[in-house]
Amino acid sequence: MSIEKLQPFLAPSYENFPKGRTIGVVVLRTTQSETIFRTEGTGEPMCSEYVQAGVQNTESISRLVMTKRKQVAPERRKGREFLRSHELLYTAPKSDSICALNTNAPCEMCIDCFLYGFAAGGEGAQKSRVWTEDAFSVLPSTELIGDRTINAIFETGTMRDEKGNASTALNTSEYIKPGVHFLDIVTLKDVTADELRYALGNILLTSRYGAVSSRVGRMENQILGIFGGIAELPSSLELVQGVYDKLAADGKALEHPFKTEPLIAAAKSVIATWTNKRGISMQLSADELDALIADVDRNWSLNEQETFLKRLDRSYASLRKVKSEGKKKGRDQQQEE
């Protein structure tokens, strides 16, 4: 029932104008297998950036980056899998086909379209109310990258084919090691309680990120803190910097593999100080956070999933009555302002 505690920062129903209600979610993303994040295609190095190590420690280090677009796409896809299976994706007005991501033909009516937005397709455009941020590795990238030589072996089991020609498919490729921690902040703006459950469910249920492949990119997401307020939390870069300072001050050796428990403890102690910052009104306590995650799990459970998704889907029903009532709706919105 801890969702009650967030009530002042949740919308009672979808509203078209921003009202400053902000939910901040601190997420720890841990790789469970080899993972690949690149900004430029195949063969390019892993996505990393030189940034200041800590807030106090001003030395520059290279950190791995999981860009915001690399996070949100798989998480949306995860939610859409369930929408598709419960037939909650609508037919796009423009193409006469079922709502699909990135195809210039959003349905404009499904939960995903309402919450994560779509660019001008048919009738209009919807801004996303889920704001992601580039996530950073806590440790320097030099610790976290492995190199693999890929040699394509012929059916003979050797590097030479029957005619004795050497395999040319010899390549080295970089990957991010398993057990790498990324810290991240997700901001939800003016969402309803069920939209919050939906977005959190997508984060918790998504387990594959990065380059498209069935064998790599396993990742586990854990929610370390949830804030309700009228302003945004500090950036994820400042979060990893704060955690780096904290770990260094505790005398921890910053080398891979790094245990998750001390990392979580450090991250939680850093975010605990955020409640005093301007405009940030409250953080859920550990028990409240557990209760909220249990609430999300319950709503996504096999028994309740359909009820939950259909209830959320129905919440947009009045907004789907379009065109003929368009003018009247416009007036209502002005009154609401």
Next chain:
Amino acid sequence: MPQLELLLAESDSKLPFQTARLVELWCAEPVFFASRELSDTYYTEGTIGNYALAYALGWARSPYRLTGQDTGRPRYLEDLTPLAEQCYILPAWHIEGNASFRFERFNALSDSYWYAMTNNRVATAREDLPLKRTGKKPNTFRPSNFPQTGRLRMIERGNRFQTLVFGDREVPEYIRVGKFTSKVRVDLLRKLTITPLPQGEYRCNAYLSAADIPSSLELLAFDLISMPPVSLLKNLRFRGAAWQVGDFILPANLKFCGGRNNE
């Protein structure tokens, strides 16, 4: 001399703002605006426009969902001109004079198991493939009117910009700007007083939005940064009334859209 004093006193009383604040914007993330398009590359200029900043600061609320006319038409006049007497912000300039950029490839993928890259489009209707092979152009294979692949030139993380905020509205600690709602930290550096300067010839050392300059101002020379929605001027020499704000000299009476209402 008494006459000049009278003039000064008069323009003083007309000052819409008593103070301004010099603020610094720190890019916690790469920032992208589609300022220019060259082939499949989308360029961000090394500045942040003041209309984007006004929305980002929460001075105007644009709706989450745009419908009908609003999708193809900006609402700057309705949203920003009513702010004229309350607040104003200049376009932000890079503190070292030149922003650094990075390039990134983008590639939109579909959520279907089968897809094909066609003319600037991700096709997902596998059943259309045989039709396409016969030379027909099924709907799902036609070019898209928005880019699904290409390169982005973005302002790199860590760049610092400065700008002046007029009026005394509270400024949030973090704002979101650009097409990917990138996080930017706002630090208040110092409070500055505004002193009106008499008619004369001046050189402006800040960035200005071309649409916000009073129509009576005589522009002598400037560099133009051409970008939507409003081109920016830098190194402006002008003749007219001016404001001295700390070390900055600006044309007097800057207002969003020059204060025009619904023309």
